[in-house]
Amino acid sequence: MISTRRSPRQLIEGEGTVDGIGTIAADLGNNAVVIADPVVAAQSGYARILASLDAAGVAVESFLDVEPEVPLELVDRAVAAARAAAPDLLIAVGGGSVIDLAKTVAAVLAHGGSPRDYYGENQLPGPVLPLIAVPTTAGTGSEATPVAVLSDPDRALKVGIASVHLVPAFSICDPQMTYGCPPSVTAFAGIDAVCHAVEAFTATVRPVGWREVIEGVSIGKNPVGDEHALTALQQLIPNLARAVEIGDDPHARAAVMRGATAAGIAFGHAGVGAPHALQYPIGAATKTPHGLGVGLLLPYALTANRPQIDPELTDLARCVGLEDDDAPDAFIAMTAELAERIGVPTNLRDIGVGHEQLRELAELASGVTRLLQNNRGDNTVDGLERVLEAAWAGDRRRLE
Ligand SMILES: NC(=O)c1ccc[n+]([C@@H]2O[C@H](COP(=O)([O-])OP(=O)(O)OC[C@H]3O[C@@H](n4cnc5c(N)ncnc54)[C@H](O)[C@@H]3O)[C@@H](O)[C@H]2O)c1
Numbered sequence: 001m002i003s004t005r006r007s008p009r010q011l012i013e014g015e016g017t018v019d020g021i022g023t024i025a026a027d028l029g030n031n032a033v034v035i036a037d038p039v040v041a042a043q044s045g046y047a048r049i050l051a052s053l054d055a056a057g058v059a060v061e062s063f064l065d066v067e068p069e070v071p072l073e074l075v076d077r078a079v080a081a082a083r084a085a086a087p088d089l090l091i092a093v094g095g096g097s098v099i100d101l102a103k104t105v106a107a108v109l110a111h112g113g114s115p116r117d118y119y120g121e122n123q124l125p126g127p128v129l130p131l132i133a134v135p136t137t138a139g140t141g142s143e144a145t146p147v148a149v150l151s152d153p154d155r156a157l158k159v160g161i162a163s164v165h166l167v168p169a170f171s172i173c174d175p176q177m178t179y180g181c182p183p184s185v186t187a188f189a190g191i192d193a194v195c196h197a198v199e200a201f202t203a204t205v206r207p208v209g210w211r212e213v214i215e216g217v218s219i220g221k222n223p224v225g226d227e228h229a230l231t232a233l234q235q236l237i238p239n240l241a242r243a244v245e246i247g248d249d250p251h252a253r254a255a256v257m258r259g260a261t262a263a264g265i266a267f268g269h270a271g272v273g274a275p276h277a278l279q280y281p282i283g284a285a286t287k288t289p290h291g292l293g294v295g296l297l298l299p300y301a302l303t304a305n306r307p308q309i310d311p312e313l314t315d316l317a318r319c320v321g322l323e324d325d326d327a328p329d330a331f332i333a334m335t336a337e338l339a340e341r342i343g344v345p346t347n348l349r350d351i352g353v354g355h356e357q358l359r360e361l362a363e364l365a366s367g368v369t370r371l372l373q374n375n376r377g378d379n380t381v382d383g384l385e386r387v388l389e390a391a392w393a394g395d396r397r398r399l400e
């Protein structure tokens with residue numbers, strides 16, 4: 001089997017590493033545009049980043065007018081502001097929304113046109129402006145993935161730009177940047193990372209040729225994805241609840257950040273599956289956060305897939321130290337308990353989904369074929385509706 005390994009040129013980890021950003025940036029140029037989350041920009045970590053850039057002689061223009069979920073008109077504003085500064089490099093300081101915005105700006109500055117020209121897989125003609133990503137939530141893994149997710153008012157569901165050229169040049173994963181992250185953001189971002197790892201590990205094995213290896217953004221279950229998925233879960237499962245409950249616990253924050261990045265690398269090779277495909281229309285209908293939706297759906301999607309993925313679920317159970325006889329069931333139950341403990345609702349009724357909406361949601365999800373090609377379960381509208389029925393009722397046993 002052919003495998004491939006992609007990641008930023010350097011992925012720098014550890015407490016206080018943001019203080020070195022000036023040295024890295026100066027190697028890439030002397031004129032940077034920093035795109036940052038306005039909440040994060042008020043925190044001490046951001047001041048440290050600016051001080052480091054200043055000490056290294058890097059001129060900075062800041063773009064702080066950022067909103068979550070990356071609406072398309074925000075990209076246009078950010079592109080205009082960045083273009084006026086003619087930067088050598090971009091720096092993103094924030095959660096997935098900010099990093100995805102910066103990736104898209106880096107693409108448009110390098111290749112012109114509109115983000116719409118690059119929707120889908122492999123539509124970017126070549127490398128983008130160098131980007132240094134500094135994540136401040138530990139979850140999306142965007143600091144290591146070849147994906148940017150945007151909201152386009154003309155599309156019912158969120159859209160993605162997926163290209164190997166979008167992997168940031170450098171990422172600085174400093175857990176101190178997440179200490180100010182509120183419990184709910186920590187919880188939803190962290191459970192999203194758990195889903196990335198589990199969905200990558202249980203993905204379909206697909207034949208890959210050289211084109212897919214070089215350019216394919218989700219190539220299905222593969223050894224590099226597996227290795228990072230296992231690492232991710234070993235970090236995330238024992239530490240996520242503590243990071244939510246004790247936000248400045250250094251050990252928990254460091255573990256969750258390492259786990260989220262590893263999970264990003266896992267799905268940045270393998271892709272994700274049914275929970276993500278189902279969350280797209282549910283997120284659009286209920287305006288609930290991405291992580292909340294995928295975390296809610298994961299135990300149901302895994303239960304529905306048990307006939308196809310029991311060996312992988314057994315591996316995952318053993319990897320996190322579960323010794324139960326029915327290892328797949330123990331693993332699914334553990335993901336459900338973790339999600340509930342950190343505040344993820346346990347059923348779709350509680351986030352405002354009406355029973356009469358289930359069919360339409362299943363129909364919309366069935367169109368997310370890029371993700372469903374990774375789902376080993378029943379991808380028909382009926383099959384997806386069955387998962388949603390169980391998730392609506394809050395009863396996994398309906399799928400057994
Ligand atoms: N590119 C990828 O590979 C990828 C993967 C999964 C999800 N996503 C996308 O990422 C986005 C979600 O990103 P996210 O979950 O990181 O959240 P986010 O970037 O949308 O931020 C959520 C909220 O947390 C706040 N925040 C962020 N860091 C903080 C900190 N350190 N202290 C205090 N507040 C802080 C922000 O101000 C914001 O209000 C979605 O658009 C999702 O679709 C992208």
Ligand SMILES: [Fe+2]
Nearest residue numbers: 192196290294
């Ligand atoms: Fe996700």
